[in-house]
Amino acid sequence: PPPPPPPHGGGGGEWVRPVTYGGVPPARAAHAAAVIGLRLFVFGGQTQDAVSRNIRPSSDVASLSLSSLTWSIADPTPPLEGPFARFGHAAVSLLDGGMVLVGGGAAPTTAPSEGAVPANVTYEGG
Secondary structure, three states, X not given: OOXXXXXXXXXXXXXXXXXXXXOOOOOOEOOEEEEEOXXXXXXXXXXXXXXXXXXXXXXXXXXXXXXXXXXEEOEEEOOOOOOOOEEXXXXXXXXXXXXXXXXXXXXXXXXXXOOOOOOOOEEEOO
């Protein structure tokens, strides 16, 4: 038999579900993601409370190591108040290793363009 495809599908035209490790982030919709180096960062989106079933915007940052396929929840270093919780936004990675979030909704009193992650902020978590 042929060897199994690599985790990314290897151009064979089929989707595969690789095994990942670490704490998988909660399910979400309308989030944004960007690749920085060998990490995939996922920000915000809409999550559903397990008890009340209420849907709410999120400001969580999860990251997936693309080399080890390990998930972690990222914490900003130095500690700071990050971008507001939002959904329906876009994320773009920058050449300097930063990420910019644009648009989205959830806080009507906050300008939609707010949310750039400053270049001097790094995220730790695996």
